[in-house]
Amino acid sequence: MAAARQLPLDKVQALIDANTxxxxxxxxxxxxxxxxxxxxxxxxxxxxxxL
Structure with a gap:
């Protein structure tokens, strides 16, 4: 998910934790x-x- 959205892994993990x-x-x-x-x-x- 982090790679697909080109976001830092730690930021994505923090959002996952916050929404769990x-x-x-x-x-x-x-x-x-x-x-x-x-x-x-x-x-x-x-x-x-x-294209």
Missing amino acids: RRPLIGPPVVNVLSLNMSLNQLPSAPRNAQ
Whole structure:
């Protein structure tokens, strides 16, 4: 995900952690919608268009 969006890995990991719920019982759950919305708000490096 970090490579696809050309973002630093530590920034993406911090967003994943911030959008993860850790219930008392059961595995951690990532709120993917919230994560994607957070990622979309970040500026990314310009992509080279290839045709």
